[in-house]
Amino acid sequence: MPLSVKSQSNPFGNALIPDLVADVSIQEINGMFYCYVTTDGYDAGLKTSGPPVVWKSKDFVHWSFSGSYFPSAEGQLYWAPSKAIEANGKYYLYPTVNGYMYAAVSDSPEGPFHLAEGPDIFTKPYSSHTLLKTKTPKGPVGIDAEVFIDDDKSAYLFWQLRHAAKLNSDMVTVDTNTVNIPTSRNGYSEGPIFFKRKGIYYYLYTLGGDEAYQYAYVSGKASPLGPFDFPKSNDIIATTNHQRGIFGPGHGCVFNVPGTDDYYFAYLEYGRGSTNRQTYVNKLQFNEDGSIRPVDLTMTGVGALHQVKTDRPQKIVKAMASSTCTEKKIKPAKDSSLNRVEYFVPSFAFDGANGSRWMAASEDTACWLMADLGKVKSIKRSEVYFVRPTAGHAYVLEYSTDGIHWSQCGGHDDLKIQSPHSDVLGIKARYLRISITKGVKGVWEWNIY
Numbered sequence: 001m002p003l004s005v006k007s008q009s010n011p012f013g014n015a016l017i018p019d020l021v022a023d024v025s026i027q028e029i030n031g032m033f034y035c036y037v038t039t040d041g042y043d044a045g046l047k048t049s050g051p052p053v054v055w056k057s058k059d060f061v062h063w064s065f066s067g068s069y070f071p072s073a074e075g076q077l078y079w080a081p082s083k084a085i086e087a088n089g090k091y092y093l094y095p096t097v098n099g100y101m102y103a104a105v106s107d108s109p110e111g112p113f114h115l116a117e118g119p120d121i122f123t124k125p126y127s128s129h130t131l132l133k134t135k136t137p138k139g140p141v142g143i144d145a146e147v148f149i150d151d152d153k154s155a156y157l158f159w160q161l162r163h164a165a166k167l168n169s170d171m172v173t174v175d176t177n178t179v180n181i182p183t184s185r186n187g188y189s190e191g192p193i194f195f196k197r198k199g200i201y202y203y204l205y206t207l208g209g210d211e212a213y214q215y216a217y218v219s220g221k222a223s224p225l226g227p228f229d230f231p232k233s234n235d236i237i238a239t240t241n242h243q244r245g246i247f248g249p250g251h252g253c254v255f256n257v258p259g260t261d262d263y264y265f266a267y268l269e270y271g272r273g274s275t276n277r278q279t280y281v282n283k284l285q286f287n288e289d290g291s292i293r294p295v296d297l298t299m300t301g302v303g304a305l306h307q308v309k310t311d312r313p314q315k316i317v318k319a320m321a322s323s324t325c326t327e328k329k330i331k332p333a334k335d336s337s338l339n340r341v342e343y344f345v346p347s348f349a350f351d352g353a354n355g356s357r358w359m360a361a362s363e364d365t366a367c368w369l370m371a372d373l374g375k376v377k378s379i380k381r382s383e384v385y386f387v388r389p390t391a392g393h394a395y396v397l398e399y400s401t402d403g404i405h406w407s408q409c410g411g412h413d414d415l416k417i418q419s420p421h422s423d424v425l426g427i428k429a430r431y432l433r434i435s436i437t438k439g440v441k442g443v444w445e446w447n448i449y
Contacts, residue, residue: 008327008343011245012271012355013299015278017055017063018385018444019419022268022277023080023144023191026255029109031306033057036081036093039390040275049275050390051417052078052095054110060305065389066418069111070104072120073097080144080191080251084109085171087155092116092171094131094145094157098124101131101145101159103172116172131157132174144251148194148224156224158192162205164225181205184230185216191251194224197263200290203228204237206250211270211335213250214239217292231291238267238295240335246280246297247271247338254284257305264302265295271340273331278355299355311449317374319346322366325359325442346370349443357387360441368435369443376401376430380449382410382423384434387442389419394438399429406433415439420447 016024020041027034035057039050052070055063068074073095081095084106093104093113104113114120118129125139132140146158147167155167157174162183166175181203183189193204193215201224204217215238218228238249248270256263263284268277281302285293330340346369348356360367373379379399386393397410410423415438432448 008345009341010348010351010353010356011340011342012269012278013280013353014301015269015299015354016266016281016301017279018354019278019387019389020272020276021055021279022275023251024266024268024279025081025083025253026264026266026281027083028255028258029084029086031058033060033305034084034109035063036083037279038079038081040277041388042275045274046077049078050388051075052081052113053390053417056110058306059308059310061303062308062310064418064420068417069106070095070113072114072122073104076122082145082147083253085147085149085155087149087153087171088169090171092147094147096143096145097122098126099143100126100140101142102129103131105171131172132159144190144192146192146194148196150196150224154224156194158194158203160190160192162189162192166225179225181218181226181228183216183218183228184235193252193254195254195256195263196224197256197261197286198290201228202254202292204254207236209248209250210333211240211247211338213248213268213270215249215265215267219290219292234291234294236294237292238265238297241297242337244297244299245340246299247335249280249295249297252279262305269299270333271330272342273333311380313352313447313449314373314377314379316347316350316371316448318372319350319358320370320372321346321358321360322368323361323364325361344442349446352445354385354444357442357444359387360436362441364441366435367437367441368433369446370431370433371446371448372403373430373432373448376428379425379427379429379432381425382432382434383420383447383449384422385420385444385446386436386439387444388440390417392417392439393421393436395421396435396437397423398433398435399425399427400431400433401429403431411435413437420445 021037023038220228249267252267332338344359392415
């Protein structure tokens with residue numbers, strides 16, 4: 001029987017991307033924001049990941065991707081891609097693939113990328129064309145590359161466990177003189193962030209993991225390789241905020257809007273456990289002396305960073321579905337105060353918050369979601385953000401004026417890997433109904449214009 005369920009609480013707020021993504025690297029290139037990610041949500045922990053996709057946005061609110069930007073890396077464990085670094089008339093990327101860092105190159109930040117050295121093929125456990133060449137029993141140890149280009153065009157590579165070295169001008173070979181960056185706090189560290197502002201170099205490093213994930217930093221004016229000064233206070237800039245229910249702000253990035261002094265901190269949040277993470281963005285602020293203020297962590301987002309003319313979505317009076325997945329109690333890893341329940345009600349597909357979603361029951365073969373606009377209205381188009389979009393979807397889109405007689409107006413039979421899925425309509429209707437025929441049975445957001 002079709003269900004109409006009242007809205008339940010959404011403990012995940014308004015995530016940046018309508019998908020489960022982590023380890024983001026965000027940058028603006030020629031007026032377009034690019035977000036390179038680790039794709040989560042494939043239900044096997046660190047034994048799996050989604051394919052390489054780059055999300056794009058002109059305004060920092062409406063995001064999209066289409067297909068993979070790194071074809072040869074599909075089917076591999078693809079984690080923690082860096083920003084796309086422009087050099088030598090090309091764009092270079094430094095993802096961790098199957099647990100090892102590689103250099104990839106393309107003519108465009110959108111790809112297609114291919115391995116910068118050797119044949120464009122990945123072999124396991126690793127090939128001779130990894131970014132690092134150090135020989136150990138486990139191979140060239142190191143993950144989570146971060147590349148920084150200084151004002152003199154010199155390139156530097158930072159990676160796991162506080163390692164850093166110069167990157168040669170070919171953007172592929174690494175200087176063998178590796179340094180370990182001293183920090184005021186010890187322990188395992190990954191997800192390094194490096195940037196320069198007003199003559200000061202900032203090195204951010206993670207501590208802990210799971211709900212205890214956090215970021216600390218050191219800074220200095222001498223060189224990207226140090227020496228660095230330890231902040232006299234507040235060296236931890238992001239940590240779990242129990243009062244606001246934000247847990248484990250970890251591996252992310254810092255980015256700047258070109259031409260401004262506006263800096264932002266993006267971080268994953270350990271909200272659903274294991275590799276089921278989402279990413280959030282907050283403003284990064286500085287004191288007069290250049291020290292970083294602890295980030296005011298929120299899940300509300302920062303809104304549009306560029307003004308782009310867009311249509312306003314239609315108001316949905318009522319959302320209904322063929323079924324609703326049973327609520328899920330999130331199991332904490334170490335912090336018992338993480339007391340979250342995820343609900344999957346139909347109204348979550350229309351709440352404008354990327355942290356909530358509608359999911360059908362696993363046994364549901366009809367699998368449809370319906371929007372009631374309250375009365376017959378002119379509808380221009382439909383945009384649907386499905387759950388696990390990197391695995392692809394097919395669907396049927398129908399419309400009705402009375403909820404009884406239906407006509408098809410969109411959709412496609414073939415499995416397409418993209419988000420959102422858009423249909424230009426030009427119809428008059430009160431109801432729209434989408435039936436998922438292939439792919440995961442869920443919708444993050446459905447915008448009807």
